[in-house]
Amino acid sequence: MGEQMPRAEAGLILSPGDLAARGHSADGIAALVRRGELIRVRRGAYAYPEPAASPEAQHRLAVRAALAHVGNDACASHISAAVLHGLPVWRGDLWRVHLTKHREHGGRIRPGQVMHASVLREDEVITVAGMRVTSLARTVVDLARRYPGALAVAAGDAALARGLSGDELDAALDRAAGWRGIVGARRICGLLDGRSESPGESVSRLIFHDAGLPAPVLQHKITDGSATVAIVDFYWPQWRHTGEFDGMIKYGRLRRPGEDVSAVVIREKVREDAVRDLGYGMTRWITTDLDERWPLIERLRRRLRGDLAS
Incomplete structure (x- = not known):
């Protein structure tokens, strides 16, 4: 018989120490993972599976686990921020978690995670479900700078429908002047329309x-x-x-x-x-x-x- 999971613990990130305190040995943890009763979110981070979890739900787990291992000067960004905001990610690759650290240089890529380096204004970081994430405006601009147009337009339209204003978006574009991909981002953002009702x-x-x-x-x-x-x-x-x-x-x-x-x-x-x-x-x-x-x-x-x- 598998371990009975309290409903409230679906999505809770657990360390090997947390699982050991529940009576699970290293071999026992591995067995739970093999049976699908536990998910290995990343190295040293596990979670109980959510019923019929979507790729977005699984990605949210991975984001929560990643944020727990970085400093308070980092937040979820790019496609990970879009997922946390509930924006559509048309044909988006959710294998890697994207984070941004508040610094000018030193971005890095490693398995399952991309750490971007960028200056983050105080008003460009908000909290969603207890996680630090780039604001709607900053998220849309980052997507428009770095991702295919289809994904960026679908997410941007949804953000406008969610209440993002044109003035907020313009201000975010102005702050990104000179950044890589900003020319394309201005073109994409100029095409956005919150009246679209689906990706x-x-x-x-x-x-x-x-x-x-x-x-x-x-x-x-x-x-x-x-x-x-x-x-x-x-x-x-x-x-x-x-x-x-x-x-x-x-x-x-x-x-x-x-x-x-x-x-x-x-x-x-x-x-x-x-x-x-x-x-x-x-x-x-x-x-x-x-x-x-x-x-x-x-x-x-x-x-x-x-x-x-x-």
């Missing part, structure tokens, strides 16, 4: 921009003259064409209490028919379309030129 919508918008497609109106309300028929993700007014990103997050958001996904799909089909009946075209796409991107771009180009029926 897939954010990445779609970036793909359209990079491909030179006309900029769509976001979250456009379509009415029949008296009532709202639908609010669509994207709308190109000149062509009366709408676009919808269909992802599992979206369908989960649209589910009503006690409803399964199939009911949502049917309701979405009825909504699409109502939009088409009003003379609008519609193109739908999913995550794999974003990965391949060019077939989707060409499909939209043809439809916006009116070469194909919608």
Whole structure:
């Protein structure tokens, strides 16, 4: 029989000494890890597994363990900060914990951890769930400087929706003047829009921009003259064409209490028919379309030129 874990201890970081005090020998600890009843978060740090822990939840554990082994002048940053803030990390690598130490030089990389060196202003470090982490504005700028545009736009859009203001973001960009990647960061941050309701919508918008497609109106309300028929993700007014990103997050958001996904799909089909009946075209796409991107771009180009029926 495995050890019964108190629910309150899920996510608690334990040292070998903590486990020894609970009666576990070194061999016993290894056996718990093999059985999946204990997670080795990093060298000298263990945790009881959380039920159905997501990659983000596992990363939070790793961040907590890493912060326990560094000085108070360090904090979680970059993609690790995004995870702690609850921002999406589109296609992000969560294998390494990213920390920033308050100093100008001396960053280093080692297995499972990247320690960045950078000056941290007092207002650029906050506390989330008991852990020191870069502020939303600093996190978005760091992501935009160092990560692929898709990840940075998805996280940045979510940060704006969370309440990050344009003035805060501009101030963070100004403080990063002259830093590596700042030119690209200004471009990425100029594309952010808090009206995007999912990472897939954010990445779609970036793909359209990079491909030179006309900029769509976001979250456009379509009415029949008296009532709202639908609010669509994207709308190109000149062509009366709408676009919808269909992802599992979206369908989960649209589910009503006690409803399964199939009911949502049917309701979405009825909504699409109502939009088409009003003379609008519609193109739908999913995550794999974003990965391949060019077939989707060409499909939209043809439809916006009116070469194909919608």
